[in-house]
Amino acid sequence: MQKPRYLAWLIASLLSVCYGLFHLHxxxxxxxHDQVVYLVNMLVFRPERPFFNPHHLAFESSGYWFIGVVRDLLPAPFSSDVTFILRLRSLLIACFGLFCACMYVERLTGRLRWAVVISIGLGLLHGTLYHATKIDTGIFPLAWCFPMLWAGQAVRRARTRRRLLFQSVWAGLIFFVGILLHQYLSLLATAIALALLLPLPGLRSSMHGSPVWRWPAVALMTAVTILPTAGAYxxxxxxxxxxRFDKPDPGAAVGVWRHRTFQEWLFAYQVDGHWGKGxxxxxxxxNVRGIxxxxxxxxxxxxKYGENYTFEFELARPFALEPLAFNAVAYFFLGTLTLLLLEFPRLVRRLDADLFALVFGILFLGALGAYFEPFYFEFWLVPVSMFFLLGGLLLATLLDRWSGWMADSAHSLAAALFLALAFFWGAHNLRYYLDSYSRLILLEGMAEWEPEYYERFQSRAIYRNPVDPRAHAGP
Known part of the structure; x- marks a missing residue:
């Protein structure tokens, strides 16, 4: 692993802090509905009989402990506003993920400007903005995928046997935490492990490229991931x-899952029948809607973020202002796929196992999104964000074929254009989502509860534009 670049650490930290302040405004x-359900699960959580959802094993338990710690640290009215505390938890993990994304790209490209630009773009995607302060699970796998990729990169770059041992154990622990945050990050852990097993040219100068060291390193990383994960479940x-493992035993079992076997609980969302019809x-x-x-x-x-298939593409009017944000998505996808296919051999030589970790991760998690709930973007959030990161990486990597002042000028111009695209999407999302949702307290899907039920979890004093919860103030 390369020596720490303190400027990169400083810039990544400042970027994360600024992103947090932006969201606090x-x-x-x-x-x-889902946010209130998760909130109530954490409020009724009891250490003597904890609640564990197999889909995200540590979500409710960590939320319960976070509420207890932060309530003692924050002054009123923050300490009494449970929704603020849990939104703060989501925001902190989002900022941490942005920091890791910046460091990962900087180590991969060696260019801090690209790390900053790509990280800003990731933060301004609608999916990230939507989940960064939401009391839901979506931001946790997104934020944690970047330390997982960074950990895999560190294993690949280990130069000594002792370093290889340390990085393998450390990566396994990071993968373990990721799987506890969301079950489907096991697919990303698998993708990274497979990428490290490939006999790629770059591995000859790192990881002791011989299978004598490479395979045991991945085996150790896998064992450190699987053993504590199996123990936790x-x-x-x-x-x-x-x-029980053999048959349901409602008389002896406890909790809402008592009518299931252990295996049915473990894969509850997959066997429920409501999901998994993609x-x-x-x-x-x-799938297009979710992406x-x-x-x-x-x-x-x-x-309505769901089964709504009214699209706003107008490719016949490529530069018309109204559909431009949506047209840009199509152009970005086509451009990235074209670059990936045309320059794949060069990219393999330059990015090595990191390229395959990204590609495998996008394919595995994208397949899960298409299978599980394709019309809703929560399950597309991680693979599409990784695809966005890959698009920036491809552009930065391909410009490295030039040298001297021409290369530096080309990188500066390309990074500026990439940043302009990110800010354009960010401005669109600010107008149509972030500003209006910072004024709105009530969404559809709450009809079964009286407003007094969920209003008691919030204090209007700490939000901008406090309005009547039954009314909507547009942007």
């Missing part, structure tokens, strides 16, 4: 809920 007040499902009921427009919503907000006052 435009702090969303919107609540929906065994404790949560078998010891805590008393679920292949059997395949609709291309559903596009990661980039840009729909242009509606209260958009």
């Amino acid at each position: 435009f702090l969303q007040r919107a609540l929906d 065994y404790y949560a499902g078998h010891i805590n809920y008393r679920l 292949f059997s009921e395949f609709r291309p427009e559903a 596009v919503d990661v980039f840009v907000s729909q242009r509606r006052l209260r958009p």
